[in-house]
Amino acid sequence: MLCIRLEASALVSQLHSEITRLKSLVESLAGPSDQTARRLRMPNPPHAPDSHADGHGLDWTSHPAQEISQLTHRRIDPGGLGSASIYQLEPRLDPEPAASSNLDMVPAWPSRLHDYEFRQRAFQHFSDRINRFECLIDGEYLSGLSCSLDQPYHSLLLLVAIISASTIVTREHRIGDELVQCAERMVTRACTTPTATLVAVRALTILVWRELTVGGNPTRTWMFNCMAAALLQQLGVFDWSLETIEKEQQSSNFSEKLTAFWAFSAVDRICAALLGRMSSIPWRHNIQIPRFSTTFIPGTPVTIENLYFDHLWALWRLHGYYMNIIYTPRFATMPESERQTLRLDCKQAIANLRGLIDPRVKLGPDRVAHHPFLYFLQMAFDTSPITLNLPYLGRGGSEQDEILQEMTEAATSHTVLLSRFREFHKLTDSPPVVIYFTVRAATIHLLLASSTDATVQRFSWHRLKICLESLQDIQSMWHFQASRAIRYIQNLATRWGVTHALVSSPGPPCLAFDDGGGGLGGGVEASAEGYDSILWQDLPTADLGISNAELETMHWAISQDSSWQLVHDNHHSTSFQ
Numbered sequence: 001m002l003c004i005r006l007e008a009s010a011l012v013s014q015l016h017s018e019i020t021r022l023k024s025l026v027e028s029l030a031g032p033s034d035q036t037a038r039r040l041r042m043p044n045p046p047h048a049p050d051s052h053a054d055g056h057g058l059d060w061t062s063h064p065a066q067e068i069s070q071l072t073h074r075r076i077d078p079g080g081l082g083s084a085s086i087y088q089l090e091p092r093l094d095p096e097p098a099a100s101s102n103l104d105m106v107p108a109w110p111s112r113l114h115d116y117e118f119r120q121r122a123f124q125h126f127s128d129r130i131n132r133f134e135c136l137i138d139g140e141y142l143s144g145l146s147c148s149l150d151q152p153y154h155s156l157l158l159l160v161a162i163i164s165a166s167t168i169v170t171r172e173h174r175i176g177d178e179l180v181q182c183a184e185r186m187v188t189r190a191c192t193t194p195t196a197t198l199v200a201v202r203a204l205t206i207l208v209w210r211e212l213t214v215g216g217n218p219t220r221t222w223m224f225n226c227m228a229a230a231l232l233q234q235l236g237v238f239d240w241s242l243e244t245i246e247k248e249q250q251s252s253n254f255s256e257k258l259t260a261f262w263a264f265s266a267v268d269r270i271c272a273a274l275l276g277r278m279s280s281i282p283w284r285h286n287i288q289i290p291r292f293s294t295t296f297i298p299g300t301p302v303t304i305e306n307l308y309f310d311h312l313w314a315l316w317r318l319h320g321y322y323m324n325i326i327y328t329p330r331f332a333t334m335p336e337s338e339r340q341t342l343r344l345d346c347k348q349a350i351a352n353l354r355g356l357i358d359p360r361v362k363l364g365p366d367r368v369a370h371h372p373f374l375y376f377l378q379m380a381f382d383t384s385p386i387t388l389n390l391p392y393l394g395r396g397g398s399e400q401d402e403i404l405q406e407m408t409e410a411a412t413s414h415t416v417l418l419s420r421f422r423e424f425h426k427l428t429d430s431p432p433v434v435i436y437f438t439v440r441a442a443t444i445h446l447l448l449a450s451s452t453d454a455t456v457q458r459f460s461w462h463r464l465k466i467c468l469e470s471l472q473d474i475q476s477m478w479h480f481q482a483s484r485a486i487r488y489i490q491n492l493a494t495r496w497g498v499t500h501a502l503v504s505s506p507g508p509p510c511l512a513f514d515d516g517g518g519g520l521g522g523g524v525e526a527s528a529e530g531y532d533s534i535l536w537q538d539l540p541t542a543d544l545g546i547s548n549a550e551l552e553t554m555h556w557a558i559s560q561d562s563s564w565q566l567v568h569d570n571h572h573s574t575s576f577q
Contacts, residue, residue: 057453064450064496110178119147122166129169133431135309136206138259154196157186161206197231204228205264225271229280240288255295262292262313269316283320307361308373322346369424379437382413386440411444415463418470427473435481442467449501461501
């Protein structure tokens with residue numbers, strides 16, 4: 001109890017220090033003129049009649065509303081905030097590789113790789129916990145692979161890639177990093193073996209996925225990604241057309257090519273989003289790639305998982321096509337009418353695809369247990385409007401309210417779906433893409449938390465809490481990504497001045513949300529379920545000596561303080577594709 005009292009006293013001291021700083025800030029802002037002083041007494045200065053979004057109470061001239069429309073604008077506008085986000089891959093320095101006089105030799109393996117049982121367990125982890133959710137390799141092909149070190153060079157590269165990915169599940173990151181460095185020195189030789197092209201594509205796809213998942217070196221990640229695309233180009237996949245596709249389907253390795261392409265396309269989609277680059281697949285040329293379902297053998301039962309991947313990858317194809325227009329510099333120069341036509345075309349294309357969902361993977365409205373992959377597919381469709389409408393926000397026009405409404409409905413639908421999923425399944429048994437979906441929704445809820453409408457605020461707090469609790473649940477499986485997601489939301493809330501939204505029920509003051517380990521820290525754990533109120537009964541009350549009017553004035557001052565608004569910008573840029 002004494003310890004708690006000391007901590008409480010420290011919190012009060014911190015509050016007093018911060019209040020002193022804010023009062024000084026208010027004085028400095030009020031000093032130049034009487035006009036500034038009058039502004040300080042008016043936290044909500046009048047705006048143009050159309051500056052508020054109908055039904056949401058949002059001020060489009062506010063900092064959150066202005067910033068959310070720039071979260072991915074570095075690809076559109078060099079002066080934008082950038083496309084970093086929780087998925088920003090910070091450059092890491094690899095240990096210096098041992099000098100070798102012969103670069104064609106197989107690099108020295110980490111000692112664990114010589115353990116056959118270790119390799120077998122790694123294969124099993126990859127199959128059960130990664131490939132099941134990502135389909136990086138066709139399951140039948142994976143089951144026929146050997147764990148032996150005595151096999152062709154390109155097969156060794158695939159072995160190294162699989163084991164490096166499996167270390168994410170076992171959290172043996174040091175071994176995984178060492179294996180990726182081995183793969184980097186092997187990959188050039190493996191790619192120059194003509195008969196090994198498809199094997200190399202599979203290995204590179206896995207290596208890209210692994211580096212994205214653990215936040216590896218971004219240059220190496222993009223190199224792996226582009227090499228895989230180049231090999232697919234060499235196989236002629238990007239040149240398929242309606243005239244040639246029938247002939248291609250007669251080839252003996254058509255299914256292997258198609259499966260390798262779609263697996264790569266999903267990883268390329270994530271890579272382009274997280275690294276802020278253009279897709280390495282020439283979607284703008286409208287390449288004719290048959291759907292994954294083309295590989296299904298007639299009369300043979302199709303698994304729910306394969307149906308899921310068929311529909312998900314078809315959705316990613318639409319994303320790729322439209323994002324290659326929306327997320328480019330030419331989007332800013334397009335006439336407004338053309339931009340709106342593009343938005344409506346995109347909306348209609350996704351609606352048409354949704355209407356074609358196979359009933360076996362279509363989630364019904366009933367609250368009963370369904371196969372988990374049905375929820376994942378629904379999440380992908382529900383959150384698509386957030387990603388594809390983001391560059392349209394903040395541009396004004398009569399469509400602004402409609403766009404915001406679409407994004408709000410998307411975020412709400414995802415949050416409801418998360419609640420339904422948690423009733424029947426564990427989030428630890430879900431792919432990392434669920435984290436991406438949840439961050440998209442949480443960002444919209446944070447925007448709505450800045451609303452002047454009390455009802456909108458209250459609902460956004462509740463939904464944000466569900467998102468944060470879900471991210472905390474999934475941490476035990478995908479620790480790196482979920483932890484970064486939580487910190488991203490915390491930092492964005494701080495910058496937008498809506499940290500109160502992270503504590504949706506009465507509780508002790510919360511000054512620091514990031515616990516340094518990626519957990520929720522004091523943020524959500526300060527809610528009613530996260531603390532014992534008995535411990536706070538005898539603590540001294542904190543007399544801060546400030547009125548409500550002063551608090552409002554300080555809130556306005558914070559919004560003018562660029563050092564507060566841009567806290568952590570250099571380390572946690574924002575975007576959430």
